[in-house]
Amino acid sequence: DVKVTQSSRYLVKRTGExxxxxxxxxxxxxxxxxxxxxPGLGLRLIYFSYDVKMKEKGDIPEGYSVSREKKERFSLILESASTNQTSMYLCASSGGGSKADTQYFGPGTRLTVL
Amino acid sequence: QKEVEQDPGPLSVPEGAIVSLNCTYSNSAFQYFMWYRQYSRKGPELLMYTYSSGNKEDGRFTAQVDKSSKYISLFIRDSQPSDSATYLCAMSGGRGSTLGRLYFGRGTQLTAWP
Structure with missing residues (x-):
């Protein structure tokens, strides 16, 4: 079974962190x-990567950056957290071949910015 | 206009009912069509995967794609309380053109009450 893990389930940070x-x-x-x-907005793509050290902007990249130094790891960075970045963050991965477009999701990180 | 439209509901049905969930889309290049199920506070999980037009059945679930109308459906027969979740449709145009990117509907929240 595919396993996608995310470092935290819940995270509370302060503005500017x-x-x-x-x-x-x-x-x-x-x-x-x-x-x-x-809620009400659905899933919105921030960034994606199709290879190590490669990245592509999604629909809402402002305020975020990413890093992919190893194939298995993809990091999302909030340079200076703001309250409007309070949200559920979901990571997903997909492989090659005929199932290239099937994405497998992690459990999510619920981030609260105070 | 959003590329994928999905009525957010909420939809509330009694146990045993037949449920119909639907999405419409505008991009005729889409070839792969998926339904994801997301339980509360969890990541989405793939439920059904269909290539091009036609029907696909898996137990109580049937996915239907009508490319001529740009319309996809998910039918749930004999709905159970365990079906209570948010259902997201997703689609893509194939690996070459979209690099595995999926376009999601906003999700329909379903409650099946006993």
Missing amino acids: KVFLECVQDMDHENMFWYRQD
Whole structure:
């Protein structure tokens, strides 16, 4: 079974802090994604990566950056957290071949910025 | 106009009912169609995966794709309280054009009460 793990289930930070969210997948997947999920807005793509050291902006990259130094790990960084970044953050991964577009999600990190 | 439209509900049905969940989309390049189920405070999990038009059945679940109308459906027969969750439709245009990116509906919240 594919396993995607996220470093924290719940996180509380203060405005202006630098925040790191870590995601690890164990299936040698090429593609990794970061989303945020808010009531009424659904899933919104922040950044994705289809290879080590590669990154692509999603629909809402402002205020975020990412890092992919190893194939299995994809980090989301909030350079200076703000209250409007309070949200559920979901990481996902997908592999190659005919199932390239099937994404597997982690359990999510609920981030609160005070 | 959002690329994928999904009525957020909420939908409330008695146990044993047949449930119909639907999405419409605007991009005719979409070829892969998925339904994800998300329980409260969990990450989405893949429920059904369909390529191009037609029907696919898996137990009590049937996924239907009508590419000519740009319309997809998920039917749940004999609904159970354990089906209570948010259901998200997702789709993509294939690996070459989208690098594995999925386009999600906002999700429909379903409650099946005993």
